[in-house]
Amino acid sequence: MSSFTLQTKVSDIVTAIPQAADVFRALRIDFCCGGKIPLEEAANKRKLDPETVLESIRELETKLAESRDSRPGELTEPELIGYIQSKHHAFLREELPAMTPYVTKLARVHGDRHPELLRVQELFAELKEELLSHTEDEDRNVFPLVLKFAEQPGPEVFEKLKPHVDELEQEHEQAGSLLKELREITGDFLPPADACGTYRLVYQRLAALEKDTFEHIHLENNVLFDRIRAAV
Incomplete structure (x- = not known):
């Protein structure tokens, strides 16, 4: 049931x-x-x-078969942070720079006939900068505090951690807004019927980027951060 x-x-x-x-x-x-x-x-x-x-x-x-790996929400805080870093942070650090030349080429070659691609290029550049600085801040500053809090939950560490968590959630909102606009102006990442290989590749990879980022945000907002607040 x-x-x-x-x-x-x-x-x-x-x-x-x-x-x-x-x-x-x-x-x-x-x-x-x-x-x-x-x-x-x-x-x-x-x-x-x-x-x-x-x-x-x-x-x-x-x-769905029962599987611990398929349910990251059941992981401990250190395990969950490791999961986010190895699955989502590593993906962003590899994929965002790799996609950049394709997005640039698409806007340059097809931007005259499809002006929405110029906006795609702008949104992607903004998203890239936002996500890469976001993940670096998490790895360097926020996750070490979360691990400290997991070991010794208490008001002192929470007060240090709370402003970081609030800021990260605001950044998540911003990233979500950029992705939603990307989906809207690309017509749900659906390329035109006569689209070339690069066109199709960029839209396919943008869709995969959206999928991974929303899963990433969910694990932080609705699992990791909720646990922190509940522990105080």
Whole structure:
């Protein structure tokens, strides 16, 4: 019997079943920055039938085999930080620089006929700068404080940590807004019928970047940071 109901928060569903993020992404239901609302409310916002959405989640739940690795929300704080760094931070540090020449070429070659690509280039540059400085700040300053807090939870360490967490959540909002605009102006990352290989490659990789970043934000906002606040 599923424990999920129409009143279960979207973020809690993704914490329990990370693969549910794919269902919500396809339905354009926000599960990271705006995920702390009941499933029914989230579905209604998108003018979707809440019962149908809930059934999709329950079907996914029954399909998934129990696996610790597939449920990072069950990891301890040190394990979760290691997971975020090895899966998400490493991906961003490799993928963002690698994508840059392709995005630049696409805007240069096709920008005259498709002016939205000039905006894609601007948004990507802003997102790249934001995410790379964000992950560096986390690794250098914030995660060591989180680990210290996990070992010795108390008001003194929390007071040092709280401003960092608040700032990171604001940066997550900004990154989410940039990704949402990218999705809108690219028509859900769907290239034109006559698009060249570079065109298709960039849109495909932008979609993968969105997927990874939203999962990354969810793990921090709705798992790691929530645990910190609950421990005080």
